[in-house]
Amino acid sequence: MKILVCISHVPDTTSKINFTEDKTTFDTNGVQFVINPNDEFGLTRAMWFKEKQGAHITVVNVGGPETEPTLRKALAIGADEAIRINTVATDGFSVAKQLAEVVTNGAYNLIIAGRESIDYNGGMVPGILAGLTSSNFVNNCMGLEIDGHSATVIREIDGGKETVSTSLPLVIGGQKGLVEESDLRIPNMRGIMMARKKPLNVVEPVASETKTSSLSFEKPAPKGAVTLVSPDNLDELINLLHNEAKVI
Amino acid sequence: MSVLVYTESEQGAFKKAAFEVASYAKAVANQLGTSVTAVAINTEDTSTLGHYGVDKILNINNDALQGFNAKIYASVLAQAAQNEEAKVIIVSSSANSKYVAPLLAASLQAGYASNVVKTPSNVSPFTVKRSAFTNKAFENIQINTEVKIVGVSNNAFGIVENPSNATSENFTPSIPESSTKVESVDKAVGKVTIADAEIVVSGGRGLKGPENWGMIEELADVLGAATACSKPVSDLGWRPHGEHVGQTGKPVASNLYIAIGISGAIQHLAGVNASKVKVVINTDPEAPFFKAADYGVVGDAFQVVPELIEKLKAFKAQ
Numbered sequence: 001m002k003i004l005v006c007i008s009h010v011p012d013t014t015s016k017i018n019f020t021e022d023k024t025t026f027d028t029n030g031v032q033f034v035i036n037p038n039d040e041f042g043l044t045r046a047m048w049f050k051e052k053q054g055a056h057i058t059v060v061n062v063g064g065p066e067t068e069p070t071l072r073k074a075l076a077i078g079a080d081e082a083i084r085i086n087t088v089a090t091d092g093f094s095v096a097k098q099l100a101e102v103v104t105n106g107a108y109n110l111i112i113a114g115r116e117s118i119d120y121n122g123g124m125v126p127g128i129l130a131g132l133t134s135s136n137f138v139n140n141c142m143g144l145e146i147d148g149h150s151a152t153v154i155r156e157i158d159g160g161k162e163t164v165s166t167s168l169p170l171v172i173g174g175q176k177g178l179v180e181e182s183d184l185r186i187p188n189m190r191g192i193m194m195a196r197k198k199p200l201n202v203v204e205p206v207a208s209e210t211k212t213s214s215l216s217f218e219k220p221a222p223k224g225a226v227t228l229v230s231p232d233n234l235d236e237l238i239n240l241l242h243n244e245a246k247v248i
Numbered sequence: 249m250s251v252l253v254y255t256e257s258e259q260g261a262f263k264k265a266a267f268e269v270a271s272y273a274k275a276v277a278n279q280l281g282t283s284v285t286a287v288a289i290n291t292e293d294t295s296t297l298g299h300y301g302v303d304k305i306l307n308i309n310n311d312a313l314q315g316f317n318a319k320i321y322a323s324v325l326a327q328a329a330q331n332e333e334a335k336v337i338i339v340s341s342s343a344n345s346k347y348v349a350p351l352l353a354a355s356l357q358a359g360y361a362s363n364v365v366k367t368p369s370n371v372s373p374f375t376v377k378r379s380a381f382t383n384k385a386f387e388n389i390q391i392n393t394e395v396k397i398v399g400v401s402n403n404a405f406g407i408v409e410n411p412s413n414a415t416s417e418n419f420t421p422s423i424p425e426s427s428t429k430v431e432s433v434d435k436a437v438g439k440v441t442i443a444d445a446e447i448v449v450s451g452g453r454g455l456k457g458p459e460n461w462g463m464i465e466e467l468a469d470v471l472g473a474a475t476a477c478s479k480p481v482s483d484l485g486w487r488p489h490g491e492h493v494g495q496t497g498k499p500v501a502s503n504l505y506i507a508i509g510i511s512g513a514i515q516h517l518a519g520v521n522a523s524k525v526k527v528v529i530n531t532d533p534e535a536p537f538f539k540a541a542d543y544g545v546v547g548d549a550f551q552v553v554p555e556l557i558e559k560l561k562a563f564k565a566q
């Protein structure tokens with residue numbers, strides 16, 4: 001099995017989100033970048049396939065040279081090779097277009113991406129990629145088994161889950177549940193040493209157009225102070241929620 | 249060239265989100281000076297859409313569309329869009345809509361903006377505000393394509409009454425093959441889901457153990473709310489993963505979010521901040537959640553929650 005794991009390079013969950021002076025770009029100053037959490041679950045599941053069923057794992061990112069440490073980390077966790085498509089990721093459509101090129105050229109039959117990136121929260125790259133490559137697609141994937149060319153996927157739905165049968169080639173939008181939190185791997189020294197020798201191929205982008213353009217960013221208005229209610233006066237809380245906030 | 253809206257239903261009845269996206273579609277149609285066409289799949293009574301400004305309903309009844317299949321639904325919506333020469337397509341932020349929208353975008357070569365929180369600030373160029381960085385910021389984006397897809401964030405626009413004379417016609421799209429099949433569904437019946445809920449009652453590690461969730465469920469029952477939890481609570485197996493909310497769990501955008509025994513870590517807050525009103529109940533006055541909340545009670549959940557349940561019952565009985 002040839003697995004492609006799409007890796008989005010995102011600010012660590014504790015990052016303060018700031019923008020440049022003109023509010024047009026995310027300010028990366030002092031921000032630590034990590035593998036998108038949804039992709040980390042996917043990569044760990046890919047490692048399970050590699051170890052239990054035999055698979056070759058390629059990780060891919062569409063981004064500039066600054067994303068290479070994130071790809072190296074994925075190699076240290078155990079991926080076999082990495083590809084960086086050397087262009088600035090702008091909109092979801094153009095990222096999917098670049099990834100589609102890699103999928104087609106490399107004849108990957110299982111493409112593991114994340115349900116969404118925690119930075120722009122687009123939630124669209126895997127679906128568009130599936131559409132562009134005519135692959136099957138299951139989103140919100142919280143369980144995945146592969147048997148030959150058949151796949152069984154557990155998909156989270158609003159209020160529950162469902163079991164879906166499908167076949168390769170398959171793109172999934174993965175999330176927590178693909179593996180447990182406790183299964184996530186922290187690269188060890190040996191992994192880090194080996195990662196240095198693994199191939200990280202930089203390829204140039206294919207021509208593509210963007211369907212959307214980001215114009216500017218805003219931060220939410222600062223919040224007013226909390227209104228404290230004494231635990232001995234819960235009638236007051238009900239009164240406030242009913243008459244002031246009008247939510248009950 | 250109407251605005252097309254996908255009005256979702258479940259077991260033959262519209263979901264609440266259907267009325268919200270219809271209301272939103274009406275507002276966009278007004279901006280564009282055009283009408284609203286809704287796509288209703290296997291829905292028994294579509295007339296209610298006329299309360300929310302829908303002008304025309306494309307009624308699709310087909311056994312092959314029982315049960316949601318994203319690929320097939322994307323094809324059906326694409327055919328409806330082509331039939332109506334729709335230039336703007338509106339969908340919700342339900343799990344199914346977020347599944348179908350990117351496939352639709354690929355097939356129509358359309359630009360897609362997800363998590364949109366407001367009506368367009370401009371229709372030419374078409375510009376919308378969406379939430380990004382898990383609610384830590386908003387992004388203004390422009391959709392440059394001829395056909396545009398807008399995913400409306402839950403509860404962001406609300407349901408707006410707007411009586412219209414909705415006409416209805418049957419639409420019979422062709423149904424493509426799909427090798428993806430739903431084998432079984434495991435869904436609690438009669439429970440409010442986090443995605444649909446107007447009120448969410450959420451418990452954290454401060455509740456000490458799964459045996460103490462009775463009062464959380466009871467509080468949710470009294471309020472007609474969904475139950476949720478912090479990440480460690482689901483990691484510890486006290487509650488199902490589906491209840492985990494926050495940056496790496498489900499997003500919450502309810503009208504009221506009640507956090508009980510939850511400290512308010514940045515990853516938790518990021519996922520629930522889009523809720524309009526937040527209440528925190530916590531023994532520790534220094535808990536970060538107090539900085540993010542609108543109302544707070546510094547107190548022991550084991551005393552406050554049972555008392556709050558009694559008082560709410562009395563209030564509801566009035």
Ligand SMILES: Cc1cc2nc3c(=O)[nH]c(=O)nc-3n(C[C@H](O)[C@H](O)[C@H](O)COP(=O)(O)OP(=O)(O)OC[C@H]3O[C@@H](n4cnc5c(N)ncnc54)[C@H](O)[C@@H]3O)c2cc1C
Nearest residue numbers: 452453454478479494495496509510511513515531532549
């Ligand atoms: C990459 C990453 C992603 C994450 N994603 C998420 C996410 O999506 N969602 C999420 O929730 N977390 C997430 N976390 C975890 C987050 O950092 C916190 O650890 C977590 O939210 C804490 O959960 P908690 O508030 O329930 O528990 P704690 O932090 O242990 O807080 C318990 C609270 O209960 C209070 N308390 C104790 N006893 C009582 C009582 N009797 N009555 C009332 N209050 C009481 C305490 O004062 C305390 O404030 C993530 C962490 C990382 C590193």
Ligand SMILES: Nc1ncnc2c1ncn2[C@@H]1O[C@H](COP(=O)(O)O)[C@@H](O)[C@H]1O
Nearest residue numbers: 006061062113114116117122123124125
């Ligand atoms: N620049 C990128 N390079 C590689 N994969 C990406 C990139 N952006 C998004 N993805 C993948 O698509 C998923 C969803 O991202 P998004 O649609 O941006 O929310 C991520 O979890 C990744 O798996």
